[in-house]
Amino acid sequence: MGAGAGSSGGSAFSVRWGESMAGTFETVGVVGLGTMGAGIAEVFARAGLAVTGVEADPAALERGRGHLEGSTGRALARGKLTEAERAEILGRVSFTTSLEDLADADLVIEAIPEVMDYKRALFTDLDRVCKPSAVLATNTSSLSVTAIAATTTRPGRVVGMHFFNPAPVMRLVEVVRTVTTDDGLAGEVADLARRLGKTPVTVGDRAGFVVNRLLLPYLNQAAVLLENGLAGRDDIDAAMRLGAGFPMGPFALLDLIGLDTSYEICEVLFRETRDRRHAPAPILRELVTAGRLGRKSGEGFHRAEEPRSPSPHEKPSAASVAVLGEGAEEFSARLSGAGFKIVDPEGAELVLALSHTPVVERAVRLPHPDRLVGLHLVGDQVAEIASTVLTSPDAARVAHGLLRIIGRTPVPCRDRAEFVVDALLYPYLNDAVRMYESGYASIEDIDTAMKLGCGYPAGPFETLDRLGLETVRDGLRALYAEYREPSFAPAPLLDQLVTAGVRSIRDLAP
Ligand code: 3HC
Numbered sequence: 001m002g003a004g005a006g007s008s009g010g011s012a013f014s015v016r017w018g019e020s021m022a023g024t025f026e027t028v029g030v031v032g033l034g035t036m037g038a039g040i041a042e043v044f045a046r047a048g049l050a051v052t053g054v055e056a057d058p059a060a061l062e063r064g065r066g067h068l069e070g071s072t073g074r075a076l077a078r079g080k081l082t083e084a085e086r087a088e089i090l091g092r093v094s095f096t097t098s099l100e101d102l103a104d105a106d107l108v109i110e111a112i113p114e115v116m117d118y119k120r121a122l123f124t125d126l127d128r129v130c131k132p133s134a135v136l137a138t139n140t141s142s143l144s145v146t147a148i149a150a151t152t153t154r155p156g157r158v159v160g161m162h163f164f165n166p167a168p169v170m171r172l173v174e175v176v177r178t179v180t181t182d183d184g185l186a187g188e189v190a191d192l193a194r195r196l197g198k199t200p201v202t203v204g205d206r207a208g209f210v211v212n213r214l215l216l217p218y219l220n221q222a223a224v225l226l227e228n229g230l231a232g233r234d235d236i237d238a239a240m241r242l243g244a245g246f247p248m249g250p251f252a253l254l255d256l257i258g259l260d261t262s263y264e265i266c267e268v269l270f271r272e273t274r275d276r277r278h279a280p281a282p283i284l285r286e287l288v289t290a291g292r293l294g295r296k297s298g299e300g301f302h303r304a305e306e307p308r309s310p311s312p313h314e315k316p317s318a319a320s321v322a323v324l325g326e327g328a329e330e331f332s333a334r335l336s337g338a339g340f341k342i343v344d345p346e347g348a349e350l351v352l353a354l355s356h357t358p359v360v361e362r363a364v365r366l367p368h369p370d371r372l373v374g375l376h377l378v379g380d381q382v383a384e385i386a387s388t389v390l391t392s393p394d395a396a397r398v399a400h401g402l403l404r405i406i407g408r409t410p411v412p413c414r415d416r417a418e419f420v421v422d423a424l425l426y427p428y429l430n431d432a433v434r435m436y437e438s439g440y441a442s443i444e445d446i447d448t449a450m451k452l453g454c455g456y457p458a459g460p461f462e463t464l465d466r467l468g469l470e471t472v473r474d475g476l477r478a479l480y481a482e483y484r485e486p487s488f489a490p491a492p493l494l495d496q497l498v499t500a501g502v503r504s505i506r507d508l509a510p
Pocket of ligand 1: 071074075078080140141163164165166167168169170212215247248253257261453454455
């Protein structure tokens with residue numbers, strides 16, 4: 001297969017050369033000390049480099065200093081740093097509002113807002129101020145590094161160095177080289193990333209690189225599904241945490257990244273791909289316009305100190321339950337053990353139809369279609385409860401309580417193809433296959449990037465292997481049939497692997 005163009009490392013020669021050069025980065029500048037910039041400054045200072053942090057005005061500079069003090073203070077409180085170590089780290093960072101103070105820096109990394117005009121103006125200034133050998137790096141999440149480099153007289157010394165939020169914690173750095181980047185520079189910067197304790201993945205200059213190109217469409221789709229009323233905010237968050245094993249649900253993560261940043265990344269992706277799935281969900285625009293930007297403004301999809309929505313903890317009133325579908329016998333035994341009376345569907349007060357596909361067809365065949373809900377067990381912890389257009393609120397409520405009693409987190413949702421977890425997971429896996437197929441990055445780099453950039457327990461290709469290629473292909477077909485979204489159609493490679501009876505995409509990889 002032709003993939004792997006984006007593998008990190010390069011030739012043995014370039015790696016060796018990179019290693020010998022990495023030691024030359026001793027003083028660095030960080031421009032922009034918002035959440036990301038301050039986190040990046042902390043990472044450099046922790047690794048022993050001298051850091052000059054630059055902000056536009058004294059107030060912003062103080063906020064930046066506050067981020068650094070807060071983050072290291074938290075590490076101190078948790079016993080992860082001693083007072084002396086913290087003082088040493090903070091002592092390595094100097095703060096200024098003057099770009100001229102970057103004249104001696106070996107590398108400057110920019111972490112200002114995602115507006116191309118600001119970035120281009122800044123790089124023009126940096127090019128003027130910094131010594132000719134200095135490397136200029138951008139932490140842009142999705143803008144063209146090539147376009148930024150083109151504003152300087154040293155495009156060969158410009159790269160992307162993309163960190164993940166929270167920068168001191170997430171272990172990935174995407175190193176982005178453009179067509180004009182000097183040979184060997186990406187290797188040098190990758191070595192620097194290793195010196196910072198991070199794992200670099202080196203890729204070419206495409207909107208969103210690896211992680212944001214796979215992450216943001218998933219987050220955006222979650223927002224679309226919320227708007228469509230598929231399920232509630234906290235239910236979708238819980239489903240993805242407990243059902244997919246992601247460290248945060250999509251709305252908690254959107255709030256962490258910032259809704260303005262998320263909106264901008266989606267815009268950039270859409271401009272490059274014209275894939276309407278990348279067009280920012282209207283709710284993102286509305287929240288951004290209303291000033292609800294996420295954690296940074298105290299309020300986004302969630303409010304900072306919002307009490308968790310109380311979960312209805314009603315004791316189910318149904319005395320008799322019927323279970324249909326694959327696995328019904330085992331599930332009935334589980335319910336029976338929990339004290340529920342198992343009866344035939346005709347006489348049951350609640351009918352649970354175990355299914356991973358919509359259940360309304362089953363409901364209409366029953367004498368009391370209002371008593372049926374679909375039940376999709378996801379992993380060991382989650383149970384999606386699908387209400388059809390005929391399901392009575394009572395039946396849904398009773399099912400909710402029943403699932404809690406047997407120790408599963410209920411995720412109420414509508415009776416739509418692939419319900420919640422799979423509807424969000426499968427298109428993401430499909431996107432990963434398309435990315436690999438396009439030759440942009442290798443299977444290993446994509447898996448590494450998603451695990452270390454987002455804290456996922458497994459990379460998309462590992463997840464594909466676990467779920468089975470055919471299951472995912474069929475799920476995508478169902479999603480496509482329901483929503484008619486072109487990019488839900490299975491990637492040609494996925495389809496072909498299933499047809500050929502290949503069990504793992506890795507079996508094809510060189
Ligand atoms: N700054 C510094 N350290 C932090 C931190 C912060 N803002 N937040 C958490 N930490 C540290 C804690 O101190 C703790 O460290 P320790 O283990 O040494 O004591 C560790 O992280 C775990 O923190 P908590 O126990 O408080 O919380 P969790 O276990 O819930 O982990 C999390 C928090 C690390 C944020 C985890 O939920 C996670 O991995 N979430 C996914 C984040 C993600 O996907 N980031 C990428 C977003 S995309 C991006 O940034 C790209 C951009 O271009 C948009």
